[in-house]
Amino acid sequence: MKPLLILAFAAVLATPVPAQTLPDVSVVAFQEWVLAFRGRAQVAGIETDVLDQAFADVSYDAEVVRRDRNQSEFTKTVWDYLETAVSDLRVANGRKALQGHQQTLDAISERFGVPSEIIVAIWGLESAYGTFRGSDSVIRSLASLSFDPRRAAFFEDQLMAALRILQSGDTKPAQMQGSWAGAMGHTQFMPTSFLDHAVDWTLDGKRDIWGDDPRDALASTAAYLKANGWVTGQPWGVEVVLPEGFDYFLANREVRKEPKDRALLGVAGVQESALAGEGLASILLPGGAEGVAFMIFDNFEVLESYNTADAYVIGVGHLADRIGGAWPLQGDWPREDRALSYDERIALQELLTAAGFDTQKIDAKIGPLTINALRAWQVSNGLVPDGYASPAMLGSLQQGL
Template sequence: MKQVLLSVLGILLLNVPEAWAVGPDASARPPMRVVLATAQVDDGAATGFQQWIADFRPRALQQGITRQTFDAAMRGLRYDAEIIRRDRNQSEFTKTIWDYLDTAASDLRISNGKAALAKWEGTLTRIEAQYGVEKEVVTAIWGLESAYGTFRGGTQVINALATLAYDARRAAFFEGELLDALRILQSGDTTPDRMLGSWAGAMGHTQFMPSSFQRYAVDHTGDGKRDIWGEDPTDALASTAAYLKHFGWTQGQPWGVEVQLPEGFDYLQARRDLLKSPAEWAALGVLDPQGNTVPDHGQAAILMPGGAHGAAFMIFDNFEVLERYNTADAYVIGVGHLSDRIGGAGPIKGAWPRDDRALSFEERIELQERLTAAGFDTEKIDAKIGPLTINAVRRFQQAQGIVPDGYASLRLLERLRAL
């Protein structure tokens, strides 16, 4: 859905795409209730925004939006400066993977998840039977996206998307989302006053962006409407399962399994593009925490989101499916681990380097610039610690004779500064 939701959090918690959950940015964003801001807006912005709406109207009509739908939805909109401020500042906020997981799979979120599953078990069981996505996984996404429906967002989505579409930074993207939001209204799935969500336009119990809603939302209740906004979460939960099924969810396969690495493990093998069967990994000494071979759930890679001193995971194809909801490793591990805990599993056994702190936005930029200048090209200077930067870190670590675990830490940045 990140497409579904501005699916929006590697190694750092909020190192995520800017669009949210199912769609461009759903987010392992901490759930919060957002209301329309009251920030002061200069007359120029307000006037320009109203002119933009007038200019947008014929484009919308050419895309099949009726005059009645457009005028009813766009009447009375106001430029919201607070939304633009949030859009500009979101990349500044970072967390370590362990800090994120402390919240994502807290005792309270686990207990609330078990309660939500028990309350809606009949519905979730039917959804699982229809789409082949485990009810614990759907429940975990619900828990991370809206705290099981308690924080679905209070921002008027049409107003938010119009403000973002008027802004120059990602105008084309948000204009497309706005058109899809208008199509949702035109189809009768909801009304403008009920179309509430996040400041970035993510909506409902599981935070779908309008484009993802259009493609993947389903009417599971059979009432003729795909209602992801109301108190009944059925359509939202089924839509989430339909989304994951569309992208290839394999029933019965875990997202990942925690593993222990042997002494002397070749950390260059811990990369996403190196796949082996659990038996092949076991031959190299990679076993579950009890010392057993991981069951054969298919080809898998080894992921070390906290570096050589953090927990390690053997991840399967379903990990990549969850990335379609939100691309950040922290979010995927959060959903996966929360689903495991809701299902009765215990906590992660491996330790984390808790003395480390997350790199700031400026430090991540500096890290990429210094790596590239030193001959270890990250290919992008974007503050995102993704595969390109991780590989550059590995090459630098190899050259320095240190463990090539790809972990972008403050110590690594200090080593680069000392060159």
């Protein structure tokens, strides 16, 4: 199961959207739901004393439900996000964290095959190296979100998993704290991901990702990445420079070539060793033809299993590189651009589809299907087919270029 951290990531990238009005919730209605849920939990094998302890002081949290109903839309560009995610302070603190836990991280890396720098980078982005782990009651948050009908099934699964964690003895209700959406600990695992991947690295009989000692959390993160296919010895990605006249149809996640074959096409690595590795790789242009270009490997997709946003994955990968001593990105970005709003992304997809370039979904997610549709539209209009969903491209579509 994925950690499902996109909920937390949205808050990092975003500005608020107008709040929805929530219906009044009576104490009686919530307590009736709790009673019914307890029955389902007992049938599922949760012991009565665990339920009594978990729900002893639980009440409905309207603020948690409001935040879930009104999640902010992504309104930061990749480059704006990276300025925070890979700031000089975060890099410096990451190097201190790596040095302070070097022996443990080396052992974790040797066991799971995941570089120490990648583990530390996730730790840095998820909780600022353990300094912001969340202070909301996980049981209270998940119970409130399970009671709300909007995504009740998802959150009830998480609540049931949280109760199984308590029943296993890994922690107690008072210590089970995290984000408003139920993500927990140093590296912000959702309860189902904890059950699937958490590790007792300290061998004290508990998988403790909440306490001040980060070792179980760091090992659990490595275990998660390994289980999701981490390829030992392969990079997440490397920065590259594209040659003049580059065929932008090759900048496609589905077009995968060996680095040496990319070199034959004129693709050059910013670092001399960038194209020396082996493994199939794709070209990614998160800022279009005018932005930084990356050659990404299978491990990019593994990091996406932790969080699906490209900006997050690039943030983890680049932060890991910087912690390991690499230099900042050498290319530039189209800094005059801004990110499209939710409504603008919907409009982009609707316009492309109406013009005969079907995006397959109208969901405001600028993924491979929308990028391919935009690229085809760009070709039909004599534009550089980089698939970059910029305000200028939306304007051109609106004007019927």
